[in-house]
Amino acid sequence: MQNNRENNSCQNGRINSFTQVNQILREGRTARFGGEEIRVVDSMIDIIYPPVPFPSNRIFKALGEDKIRGMVWYHHELLLKTKVGKLFPANEEAFKMAVDKSADFFVEALGGGEVFTSVHGEPHLRMRHFKVPIDENDREIWLAMYKKTLKETGFPQGHLEEFWNWIEPLSIRMINRRTNMDAVKRHPWSEVKHDLLSKKEVQ
Known part of the structure:
Protein backbone atom coordinates (compact mmCIF):
# COMPACT_ATOMS: atom_id res chain seq x y z
CA MET A 1 0.00 0.00 0.00
CA GLN A 2 1.38 3.38 -0.99
CA ASN A 3 2.02 6.02 1.65
CA ASN A 4 0.79 9.50 0.87
CA ARG A 5 3.18 11.88 2.64
CA GLU A 6 2.61 15.58 3.06
CA ASN A 7 4.29 18.40 4.87
CA ASN A 8 2.48 19.70 7.93
CA SER A 9 2.71 23.42 7.28
CA CYS A 10 0.39 26.37 7.12
CA GLN A 11 0.72 26.36 3.33
CA ASN A 12 -1.25 23.10 3.08
CA GLY A 13 -5.02 23.33 3.03
CA ARG A 14 -6.76 22.22 6.20
CA ILE A 15 -10.03 20.33 6.47
CA ASN A 16 -12.39 22.14 8.79
CA SER A 17 -15.53 20.01 8.49
CA PHE A 18 -16.85 16.64 7.34
CA THR A 19 -18.68 18.49 4.57
CA GLN A 20 -15.30 19.44 3.20
CA VAL A 21 -14.14 15.81 3.51
CA ASN A 22 -17.14 14.60 1.51
CA GLN A 23 -16.52 17.23 -1.13
CA ILE A 24 -12.92 16.09 -1.49
CA LEU A 25 -14.04 12.47 -1.82
CA ARG A 26 -16.56 13.39 -4.51
CA GLU A 27 -13.88 15.29 -6.43
CA GLY A 28 -11.54 12.31 -6.26
CA ARG A 29 -8.83 13.98 -4.21
CA THR A 30 -7.13 12.22 -1.30
CA ALA A 31 -8.91 13.00 1.96
CA ARG A 32 -6.84 14.10 4.91
CA PHE A 33 -8.72 11.62 7.11
CA GLY A 34 -10.25 8.25 6.32
CA GLY A 35 -8.85 7.92 2.81
CA GLU A 36 -7.99 4.70 1.01
CA GLU A 37 -4.26 5.26 1.43
CA ILE A 38 -2.10 5.75 4.49
CA ARG A 39 -1.22 9.40 4.89
CA VAL A 40 1.88 10.36 6.87
CA VAL A 41 2.26 13.84 8.33
CA ASP A 42 5.83 14.97 8.87
CA SER A 43 7.18 15.16 12.40
CA MET A 44 7.27 18.64 13.88
CA ILE A 45 9.57 20.18 16.47
CA ASP A 46 8.21 23.36 17.98
CA ILE A 47 11.56 24.59 19.27
CA ILE A 48 15.23 23.64 19.16
CA TYR A 49 17.10 24.43 22.35
CA PRO A 50 20.68 25.60 21.93
CA PRO A 51 23.31 24.53 24.46
CA VAL A 52 23.46 26.67 27.61
CA PRO A 53 26.97 27.45 28.93
CA PHE A 54 26.44 27.95 32.66
CA PRO A 55 28.94 30.50 33.97
CA SER A 56 31.86 29.92 36.29
CA ASN A 57 31.80 31.17 39.88
Whole structure:
Protein backbone atom coordinates (compact mmCIF):
# COMPACT_ATOMS: atom_id res chain seq x y z
CA MET A 1 0.00 0.00 0.00
CA GLN A 2 1.38 3.38 -0.99
CA ASN A 3 2.02 6.02 1.65
CA ASN A 4 0.79 9.50 0.87
CA ARG A 5 3.18 11.88 2.64
CA GLU A 6 2.61 15.58 3.06
CA ASN A 7 4.29 18.40 4.87
CA ASN A 8 2.48 19.70 7.93
CA SER A 9 2.71 23.42 7.28
CA CYS A 10 0.39 26.37 7.12
CA GLN A 11 0.72 26.36 3.33
CA ASN A 12 -1.25 23.10 3.08
CA GLY A 13 -5.02 23.33 3.03
CA ARG A 14 -6.76 22.22 6.20
CA ILE A 15 -10.03 20.33 6.47
CA ASN A 16 -12.39 22.14 8.79
CA SER A 17 -15.53 20.01 8.49
CA PHE A 18 -16.85 16.64 7.34
CA THR A 19 -18.68 18.49 4.57
CA GLN A 20 -15.30 19.44 3.20
CA VAL A 21 -14.14 15.81 3.51
CA ASN A 22 -17.14 14.60 1.51
CA GLN A 23 -16.52 17.23 -1.13
CA ILE A 24 -12.92 16.09 -1.49
CA LEU A 25 -14.04 12.47 -1.82
CA ARG A 26 -16.56 13.39 -4.51
CA GLU A 27 -13.88 15.29 -6.43
CA GLY A 28 -11.54 12.31 -6.26
CA ARG A 29 -8.83 13.98 -4.21
CA THR A 30 -7.13 12.22 -1.30
CA ALA A 31 -8.91 13.00 1.96
CA ARG A 32 -6.84 14.10 4.91
CA PHE A 33 -8.72 11.62 7.11
CA GLY A 34 -10.25 8.25 6.32
CA GLY A 35 -8.85 7.92 2.81
CA GLU A 36 -7.99 4.70 1.01
CA GLU A 37 -4.26 5.26 1.43
CA ILE A 38 -2.10 5.75 4.49
CA ARG A 39 -1.22 9.40 4.89
CA VAL A 40 1.88 10.36 6.87
CA VAL A 41 2.26 13.84 8.33
CA ASP A 42 5.83 14.97 8.87
CA SER A 43 7.18 15.16 12.40
CA MET A 44 7.27 18.64 13.88
CA ILE A 45 9.57 20.18 16.47
CA ASP A 46 8.21 23.36 17.98
CA ILE A 47 11.56 24.59 19.27
CA ILE A 48 15.23 23.64 19.16
CA TYR A 49 17.10 24.43 22.35
CA PRO A 50 20.68 25.60 21.93
CA PRO A 51 23.31 24.53 24.46
CA VAL A 52 23.46 26.67 27.61
CA PRO A 53 26.97 27.45 28.93
CA PHE A 54 26.44 27.95 32.66
CA PRO A 55 28.94 30.50 33.97
CA SER A 56 31.86 29.92 36.29
CA ASN A 57 31.80 31.17 39.88
CA ARG A 58 33.87 34.20 38.89
CA ILE A 59 30.69 36.28 38.58
CA PHE A 60 29.55 35.30 42.06
CA LYS A 61 32.96 36.19 43.47
CA ALA A 62 32.85 39.57 41.74
CA LEU A 63 29.28 40.47 42.72
CA GLY A 64 28.37 38.53 45.83
CA GLU A 65 24.93 37.27 46.79
CA ASP A 66 23.37 40.59 47.77
CA LYS A 67 24.18 42.29 44.46
CA ILE A 68 22.93 39.31 42.48
CA ARG A 69 19.63 39.41 44.36
CA GLY A 70 19.45 43.16 43.83
CA MET A 71 20.00 42.67 40.10
CA VAL A 72 17.17 40.12 39.89
CA TRP A 73 14.84 42.47 41.76
CA TYR A 74 15.75 45.37 39.48
CA HIS A 75 15.03 43.24 36.42
CA HIS A 76 11.62 42.19 37.73
CA GLU A 77 10.69 45.77 38.58
CA LEU A 78 11.43 46.69 34.96
CA LEU A 79 9.34 43.76 33.73
CA LEU A 80 6.36 44.95 35.78
CA LYS A 81 6.26 48.08 33.60
CA THR A 82 5.95 46.03 30.40
CA LYS A 83 3.21 43.78 29.05
CA VAL A 84 5.06 40.86 30.65
CA GLY A 85 4.12 42.34 34.02
CA LYS A 86 0.65 40.82 33.73
CA LEU A 87 2.21 37.36 33.97
CA PHE A 88 3.30 37.95 37.57
CA PRO A 89 1.10 37.59 40.66
CA ALA A 90 -0.91 40.72 41.45
CA ASN A 91 -0.58 40.04 45.16
CA GLU A 92 2.49 41.83 46.54
CA GLU A 93 3.55 38.98 48.83
CA ALA A 94 3.14 36.39 46.07
CA PHE A 95 5.20 38.58 43.73
CA LYS A 96 7.95 38.86 46.35
CA MET A 97 8.01 35.08 46.74
CA ALA A 98 8.30 34.65 42.96
CA VAL A 99 11.19 37.12 42.69
CA ASP A 100 13.00 35.62 45.69
CA LYS A 101 12.68 32.20 44.08
CA SER A 102 14.15 33.54 40.84
CA ALA A 103 16.94 35.20 42.81
CA ASP A 104 17.70 31.87 44.53
CA PHE A 105 18.13 30.31 41.10
CA PHE A 106 20.50 33.03 39.91
CA VAL A 107 22.56 32.90 43.09
CA GLU A 108 22.99 29.14 42.78
CA ALA A 109 23.63 29.19 39.02
CA LEU A 110 26.36 31.78 39.49
CA GLY A 111 28.14 29.80 42.18
CA GLY A 112 26.48 30.69 45.48
CA GLY A 113 25.64 27.18 46.68
CA GLU A 114 22.47 25.08 46.42
CA VAL A 115 20.05 27.71 47.66
CA PHE A 116 17.53 26.87 44.91
CA THR A 117 17.72 23.12 44.31
CA SER A 118 17.84 22.31 48.03
CA VAL A 119 14.40 23.90 48.41
CA HIS A 120 12.72 23.75 44.99
CA GLY A 121 14.42 20.85 43.19
CA GLU A 122 15.76 20.92 39.64
CA PRO A 123 14.97 24.12 37.66
CA HIS A 124 13.29 22.65 34.51
CA LEU A 125 12.45 26.19 33.38
CA ARG A 126 9.95 25.37 30.65
CA MET A 127 8.00 22.97 32.85
CA ARG A 128 8.00 25.33 35.84
CA HIS A 129 6.68 28.20 33.74
CA PHE A 130 4.13 26.14 31.83
CA LYS A 131 1.12 27.37 33.81
CA VAL A 132 2.13 30.88 32.73
CA PRO A 133 2.03 31.25 28.92
CA ILE A 134 5.36 32.66 27.71
CA ASP A 135 5.88 33.15 23.99
CA GLU A 136 8.73 34.42 21.80
CA ASN A 137 7.68 38.05 22.24
CA ASP A 138 7.66 37.74 26.03
CA ARG A 139 11.15 36.29 25.86
CA GLU A 140 12.30 39.26 23.74
CA ILE A 141 11.02 41.65 26.42
CA TRP A 142 12.60 39.59 29.22
CA LEU A 143 15.97 39.71 27.48
CA ALA A 144 15.71 43.41 26.59
CA MET A 145 14.99 44.24 30.23
CA TYR A 146 18.04 42.23 31.27
CA LYS A 147 20.17 44.24 28.90
CA LYS A 148 18.79 47.40 30.50
CA THR A 149 19.38 45.94 33.97
CA LEU A 150 23.01 45.12 33.23
CA LYS A 151 23.63 48.66 31.99
CA GLU A 152 21.85 50.43 34.83
CA THR A 153 23.11 48.35 37.77
CA GLY A 154 26.78 48.63 36.92
CA PHE A 155 27.38 44.96 36.19
CA PRO A 156 31.17 44.33 36.03
CA GLN A 157 32.28 44.88 32.43
CA GLY A 158 34.78 42.05 32.53
CA HIS A 159 32.04 39.49 33.24
CA LEU A 160 29.34 40.72 30.87
CA GLU A 161 30.19 38.37 28.02
CA GLU A 162 30.15 35.28 30.22
CA PHE A 163 26.83 36.32 31.79
CA TRP A 164 25.17 37.19 28.48
CA ASN A 165 26.31 33.97 26.83
CA TRP A 166 24.42 32.19 29.61
CA ILE A 167 21.14 34.10 29.89
CA GLU A 168 20.62 34.52 26.13
CA PRO A 169 20.21 30.78 25.36
CA LEU A 170 18.76 30.16 28.82
CA SER A 171 15.89 32.54 28.05
CA ILE A 172 14.80 30.32 25.15
CA ARG A 173 14.05 27.54 27.63
CA MET A 174 11.33 29.63 29.25
CA ILE A 175 9.27 29.73 26.04
CA ASN A 176 6.30 27.39 26.40
CA ARG A 177 3.93 28.77 23.78
CA ARG A 178 4.67 29.40 20.10
CA THR A 179 3.09 32.09 17.94
CA ASN A 180 4.86 30.83 14.81
CA MET A 181 7.19 28.04 13.73
CA ASP A 182 10.13 30.25 12.80
CA ALA A 183 13.45 29.72 14.52
CA VAL A 184 13.67 31.68 17.77
CA LYS A 185 15.57 34.93 17.26
CA ARG A 186 19.08 34.85 18.70
CA HIS A 187 20.98 37.75 20.24
CA PRO A 188 24.65 36.74 20.25
CA TRP A 189 27.22 38.64 22.28
CA SER A 190 28.82 39.95 19.09
CA GLU A 191 25.63 41.93 18.40
CA VAL A 192 24.86 43.24 21.89
CA LYS A 193 28.31 44.03 23.25
CA HIS A 194 28.29 47.49 21.68
CA ASP A 195 25.24 48.33 23.80
CA LEU A 196 26.64 46.89 27.01
CA LEU A 197 30.33 47.68 27.00
CA SER A 198 31.90 51.09 27.37
CA LYS A 199 33.59 52.46 24.24
CA LYS A 200 36.96 51.76 25.82
CA GLU A 201 36.08 48.10 26.43
CA VAL A 202 34.72 47.62 22.89
CA GLN A 203 37.95 48.93 21.42
